Amino acid sequence: MSTDVADRTRRAQPGARKPPAPDPAINRNRPWLTEGRRRSLTGWGFLLPAALLILVMSFIPMFQAFVLSMKTGRGTNLEFAEPLWSNYARLLSDEVFKLTLQNTFIYLIIQVPLMLILALVLANLLNDPHLRWKGFWRTAIFLPCAVSLVSYSLVFRTMFANDGFVNDALLGIGLIDGPINWLGQPETARFVIILGLLWRWTGYNMVFYLAALQNIDQSSIEAARMDGANAWQTFWHVTVPQLKPMILLTAIISTNGTLQLFDESWALTRGGPAYSTMSMSHYLYEVSFLKNPNFGYAAAISFVILVLVAVLAFVQMKVGDKRD
Amino acid sequence: MIRRLRRLPGYVFLSVFALFSVFPLYFMVVSATNSSADVLDSRLLPGTQLLENFAKLFAEQDVVSAMVNSFLIAVGTTVLSLLLCSIAGYGFEVFHSRAKDAVLAILLLAMMIPFAATMIPLFELFANAGLVNSLIAVIVPTIATPFLILLFRQATRSFPHEIIEAARIDGVSEVGIFARIYMPTMRSTYAAAAVITFMTAWNNFLWPRVILINNDVQTMPLLISNLSAGYVTDYGVLMLAVLLASLPTMVIFLVLQRAFAAGITGAIK
Amino acid sequence: MNRNTMRRFVAVGVALPLALSLGACSSAGGDSAGGGDGDETLTVWAWDPAFNIFALEEAEKIYQQDHPDFKLEIVETAWDDLQPKLTTLAQSREYGELPDIFLMQNNAFQKNVLNYPDLFSEVSGDAVDFSEFPTSVAAYSTVDDVNYGVPFDSGTAITALRTDVLEQAGYTIDDFTDITWSQFITQGEDVLAKTGQPLLSGQAGSSDMIMMILQSAGASLFDEDGNPTIVDNDALLAAIDVYTQLVESGIFVEVNSWDEYIGTFVNGSVAGTINGTWIVGSITGAEDQAGLWAVTNLPKLEGVDGATNYSANGGSSWAISSNADVDLATDFLAATFAGSTELYDTILPTSGAVANWIPAGDSDVYAEPNAFFGGQAIFADVVKFGAEVPSNNTGAYYYEGRDAVSAAITQIMGGADPDEALAEAQANVEFAME
Structure with a gap:
């Protein structure tokens, strides 16, 4: 909160009286456009441009995709399926789809909490007024997400090559006996993807927390310190609760991003080996563009992703968004 | 001294x-700065090939026009997107009502559908x-993002409502409150x-590569994709x-x- | 950001859409494709400036000799971008945005023609003599006896080996010519023991090697009717057996990625490679190894009917779109890629683009010794190999089949039973075809 705002708040206080309670007797004679209605309409006016654009750019195509998900056929020879949900039924017997679903959830369960905790800890460290070289740390940790995907995938592939930097280093300190084929085995390949995601997105989330930390009340932290709370207690009992809206936001965004994960799966491993790192969105892309195009089926996959994200977001909101 | 030591783990963690x-x-x-062969050999020291790589890249690709296009797209998207989404996010929070919350929930669904679909x-x-x-056509589908609306709506929660009330009593119009008080704050x-928006727009790939068919409207990510599409890739040039x-x-x-930093300093004062 | 900047910010926000819409008008007015509008310009989509696009530019010059007003407008488009673009255009039926000509991977040709016939125009057999191309190559772009493409770049497979390493172990390139896989493995183990150098490398989880071995025996993953034949496929089992032996004996090094694969022979940790001719471009990137390489044919399978020493990997053909100035596009392709030795003579030494067009192989340029390959006339040899390559029935589901087999190989290399893994692969392909 800048001093500017604080001043204005203070100035506002003396005059901050509530509008008089409406008297039911005169209510009948009031014009249709009451203060409340006018304000509500203004509110709708604020929402309308963005909402309309989203309607046209997302919802109408989304509806078209839904209709598509009930059609079947290759290329442009699409006809309504019999029964209509047959593309969805098909998913249940698609071993590759099940594998991509499993992969995606492995990423989600391991990477998202790890990343958010790391980001929170980093942001809190950076918010320490006594920390030195603040700009340097912040810049270094955030920069990865400014890098385009090609370079990042190329760098990671080079680093995790058989005779690459990582194997050389591990061999050098004697942790392993022979080179590990990082991207050639399912488990290690998944590990590299998770590492890649952490590398690219931790700083991104950290920036959110930093921005949110600016808006929280610094004096509450000072007060807790004065009361003898240690750093951890202050962090957990004072800072985190105030960051709750932002933690909720980043959790939803990251869940959404992970369930729609495409870039890393595509650029780092091409989904291999043997589909063991392929994400659902990557599979959707394959079914649409790389294999014999089956857009009805692809649309069905996209709706499964949509429902999963929606359910998880709903759960997260219920857990985290109590207006108390 | 003890204070310093207490911070040591923090510094170690940050360094790692x-x-x-x-x-x-x-x-x-x-x-x-290295040749293709050196890059493949994961050479970690600066080389002498920078100028050669430069010459080759600029001879092969129209880097300038790709940069300009990427720039126009990223700036256009950022400006429009921030304006549109902050207005909406503000609206959702300040004029908060059940109906509007429902609309927001519906809008959020739009963020959940994979773009390929x-x-x-x-x-x-x-x-x-x-x-x-x-x-x-590159910009318009990406400017109204539920994500940014949500971001501004969440951020607006920490914006004191008393200020808005006070301004209303002072007779400032709703648009005026938004433009003159909310935006600067x-x-x-x-x-x-x-x-965030600039980066997303700058790196956007799938949609531009489909909708931009001519080469004179190519963007940087498309150019990079072309560089690694041949039988022989020059990794120095690519990097x-x-x-x-x-x-x-x-x-x-x-x-x-710096805008962040100023905000942080201001808060600590 | 103070209030002043904010005001400027808003001003830009208002001005920018205006400026952009003006820009949009001007570019929307531009002509995107030919469509027979009278002028002599053809739009082409292709990738790889050093190879395909270079060839196009040379073809343009040759055609301009008789057609001074002719012009090519080349749009560089990576294959990974070109396929989604075609799919999007076809799926939304916006054929008007198609170029006149586009390049297509041979392996993807059948799939695209069968799914989206409306993208293509027939290439008339009256204009292009398809008998002047190897049957195996023309077959990629032929569906129901109709030709939809002019073959360009040859995917003929070669074995390229480091002669200095062979020499150290007491071998010459002739010891690796016209041999079988078991001979190759015996000798390869010997070379590895004596020099410490493996002969081959490739991406783990990629089936390129298996597919090349398969095609060398005229076999494929599909039968004539397009049904998958992944189970009970003797050639496939033999190919997987060879591959397993290669990897287990250490002759074939599995690496993580394409970049790493190229790196293994460029930095000299591996003494050879087997791939399409186009790999020569990457081999010659290692300038310090000039004069140390030689090229020969592939080892062949034993005990499999139709086994040969010849195969292919990759390659591409020119397609004429449904939005094209068909007469001009056909004439251009017929006069250049299917009719000009001059063109192939120009592009060969510079880019290493080996012709599929058989008459080009008779040219002196192909017979010229190549210093990098110790004076061997490698391209004349490659053209000879090319004529021997058995047909590869890709079918529309080539990519599904290839990826399912790749997954099976990863499992087999991890210790799974080959029959079970292949049965699962077959089931997955059949599922995709439903």
Whole structure:
């Protein structure tokens, strides 16, 4: 909160009286456009441009995709399926789809909490007024997400090559006996993807927390310190609760991003080996563009992703968004 | 002294994470100065091929026009997106009502659908409007994002409602409150949103590559994709292109970072 | 950001859409493709400036000799971008945005023609003499006896080996010519023991090697009717057996990625490679190894009917779109890629683009010794190999089949039973075809 705002708040206080309670007797004679209605309409006016654009750019195509998900056929020879949900039924017997679903959830369960905790800890460290070289740390940790995907995938592939930097280093300190084929085995390949995601997105989330930390009340932290709370207690009992809206936001965004994960799966491993790192969105892309195009089926996959994200977001909101 | 020691684990943690973050970037910079064979050999020292790589890249590709296009797209998207989404986010929070909350919940659904699924209907839409190959067609689908609306709405929660009430009593119009009080106050949120939007727009790949059919409207990510599409890839040149493509986003971040820093300093005072 | 900047910010926000819409009008007015509008310009989509696009530019010059007003407008488009673009255009039926000509991977040709016939125009057999191309190559772009493409770049497979390493172990390139896989493995183990150098490398989880071995025996993953034949496929089992032996004996090094694969022979940790001719471009990137390489044919399978020493990997053909100035496009292709030795003579030494067009192989340029390959006339040899390559029935589901087999190989290399893994692969392909 800048001093500017604080001043204005203070100035506002003396005059901050509530509008008089409406008297039911005169209510009948009031014009249709009451203060409340006018304000509500203004509110709708604020929402309308963005909402309309989203309607046209997302919802109408989304509806078209839904209709598509009930059609079947290759290329442009699409006809309504019999029964209509047959593309969805098909998913249940698609071993590759099940594998991509499993992969995606492995990423989600391991990477998202790890990343958010790391980001929170980093942001809190950076918010320490006594920390030195603040700009340097912040810049270094955030920069990865400014890098385009090609370079990042190329760098990671080079680093995790058989005779690459990582194997050389591990061999050098004697942790392993022979080179590990990082991207050639399912488990290690998944590990590299998770590492890649952490590398690219931790700083991104950290920036959110930093921005949110600016808006929280610094004096509450000072007060807790004065009361003898240690750093951890202050962090957990004072800072985190105030960051709750932002933690909720980043959790939803990251869940959404992970369930729609495409870039890393595509650029780092091409989904291999043997589909063991392929994400659902990557599979959707394959079914649409790389294999014999089956857009009805692809649309069905996209709706499964949509429902999963929606359910998880709903759960997260219920857990985290109590207006108390 | 004890205070200092207590911070030591923090410094160690930051150092390890910063090294982890910066190393791949270092590799990218170094590789831009090396020959293709050296890059494949993961050489970690600066080389002497920078000028050759430069010459080759600029001879092969129209880097300048790709940079300009990427820039127009990223700036256009950022400006429009911030304006539109902050207005909406503000509206959702300040004029909060059940109906509007429901609308927001519905809008959020839009963020959850994979882009590949809506791409073909969108392409039809823009093709029918005669906008294939136009920068407008690249920008318009990405400016109203539920994500940014949500970001501004969440951020607005920490914006004191008393200020709004006071301004209303002082007779400031609703638009005036937004433009003259809210926007300047929320500058750190705007800065974060700008960095994020600019980066997303700059690196956007799938949609531009479908809707931009001519080469004179190519963007940097498309150019990079072309560089690695041949039978023989020159990795030094590729890394140089990637470095050039990454510079603007890094610069934007560094510039806007000051807006964050100012906000933080102001809060501590 | 103070209030002043904010005001400027808003001003830009208002001005920018205006400026952009003006820009949009001007670019929307531009002509995107030919469509028979009278002028002599053809739009082409292709990738790889050093190879395909270079060839196009040379073809343009040759055609301009008789057609001074002719012009090519080349749009560089990576294959990974070209396929989604075609799919999007076809799926939204916006054929008007198609170029006149586009390049297509041979392996993807059948799939695209069968799914989206409306993207293509027939290439008339009256204009292009398809008998002047190897049957195996023309077959990629032929569906129901109709030709939809002019073959360009040859995917003929070669074995390229480091002669200095062979020499160290007491071998010459002739010891690796016209041999079988078991001979190759015996000798390869010997070379590895004596020099410490493996002969081959490739991406783990990629089936390129298996597919090349398969095609060398005229076998494929599909029968004539397009049904998958992944189970009970003797050639496939033999190919997987060879591959397993290669990897287990250490002759074939599995690496993580394409970049790493190229790196293994460029930095000299591996003494050879087997791939399409186009790999020569990457081999010659290692300038310090000039004069140390030689090229020969592939080892062949034993005990499999139709086994040969010849195969292919990759390659591409020119397709004429449904939005094209068909007469001009056909004439251009017929006069250049299917009719000009001059063109192939120009592009061969610079880019290493080996012709599929048989008459080009008679040219002196192909017979010229190549210093990098110790004076061997490698391209004349490659053209000879090319004529021997058995047909490869890709079918529309080539990519599904290839990826399912790749997954099976990863499992087999991890210790799974080959029959079970292949049965699962077959089931997955059949599922995709439903």
